[in-house]
Amino acid sequence: MTEVSPRPAEAMAPAPRLPLGWIKRDHLIYVASIIGLIVLWHLVATTFFKPQFFPPPLLVLSTGREMLESGELMEHVSISLQRILAGFLIGSAIAAPAGLLMGSIPVVRAIFDPYVQFFRFVPSLAWLTPVVIWFGIGETSKVLIIVYTTIFIVLINTMVGVSHIAPNKLRAAACLGATPLKAFIFVTLPATLPFILTGMRLAMGNSFATVVAAEMIAADSGLGYLIFNSRLWMATDKIFIGIVCLGALGLITDRLFRYLIVRFAHQYGPIE
């Protein structure tokens, strides 16, 4: 055998490394960029504004520490995360199988496609009032709103995934003795997985946006509530805490999701 398999990962030139080994130059640039923004924030806030109007980073930090010590912050963070996670997982669990069925079976698709195409243009927040009337102001309403947001994104990505399966794969499976059911389980499902995971990742981002809006309108806890409620006494430092937490949580969950994909599902196709 003289043929050599291509190895794209090695073909790419590695980023230049510094003496510390695992620290890449890019990492240092990230850190420098973040520090630069915080310094700029400090300068702008202290030079042009009153702290109540635009709080400087040090004030936000000390407020954040107080809220952390009193347990207030973790309460808001954990309740928001719980709502996101519950809605996101339930929504994905409904949407992925539904998308697979709609993508694979024309009759199922014909039955449900009109509803999907109609309701995906109705923003989840438009449902907030009726959902609160029907299900009350408790957790059910907030979770349902996130389920709704998640379903359409994951469902449509899954259907696109099914339609992207190379016909040759299904034909190969058929002539290798796969019944339609086995072809569905052993070909359609794994071939669609990258699209399902991509849809879930997008839905995760939308869940953050949705939970904040829902908590602003109908909640007495959570980061959205914290941000909205703090406006009543001009507690802009608390509002900033809420904003920073949302960004950080979004970033962390997204990275975690990506890590899990790379760790456990890399063979199903790279996702960026």
Add this chain to the structure above:
Amino acid sequence: MAEEFLVARDVSYRYAARRGVEAVSVLQRFSVSLTEGEFFCLLGPSGCGKTTVLNLMAGFLEPVSGMLTLAGRPIRGPGIDRTVVFQGDDALFNWLRTIDNVAFGLRMQGMSKDRRHAVARDYLHLVHLGGQENKYPGELSGGMKQRVQIARVLASDPKVLLMDEPFGALDAQTRGRMQSELVEIWHKTGKTIVFITHDITEAVLLADRIGVMTKGPESRLDAIIPVDLPRPRRRSSPGFGEMWERINALIENEEASRP
């Protein structure tokens, strides 16, 4: 004359009309009869319906009229007695390791993991891919991917191998090596092979008989030419050039006779 094995009799096929497109009659009373263990090349220009013939033999398509049989039994739908090696590498299951790609057909039959892996390993050795069991298709070169496809269909022990321009996308050197390896595998396994190509040289190198198709639409077999050159064949073998010229002239005449 040996017994008929894989037979197409007066097979016609047309693609249904779509909006703005008239129905296209691809095959018109196409007939061919193969014997068991034969290496048959179907040769013809692009768009002449070669792949349609293969898809009919595989059972992916049903003829509008006419009849296909294998060992006397009519062909209805895909079956593990006729497995296909596709032209593109998109037929491999990219989420499965090489060994599980090869073992896929055995898994569908319910064979245990140890047994099917043992069989798959044997066939990987046969196609010179020993040691590549744990790679994913994305990590293999084009030639290696086609070897995996060949091992995958052989592992199911089919009666017929249907090959749709399997080496068409490979570079000339790899293609040459794959061609001689395929003849070797054919000798070892004794399978009946239907091999589609538009390359006269490839057909003369490989085939016991070459079926030359007319240009589409409404294609059928123009002629069947037995290739009695001794094996192993090379482009420089005596008689190779004459055979090539003869087939080329046939194709040119056929094209010239059409309006």
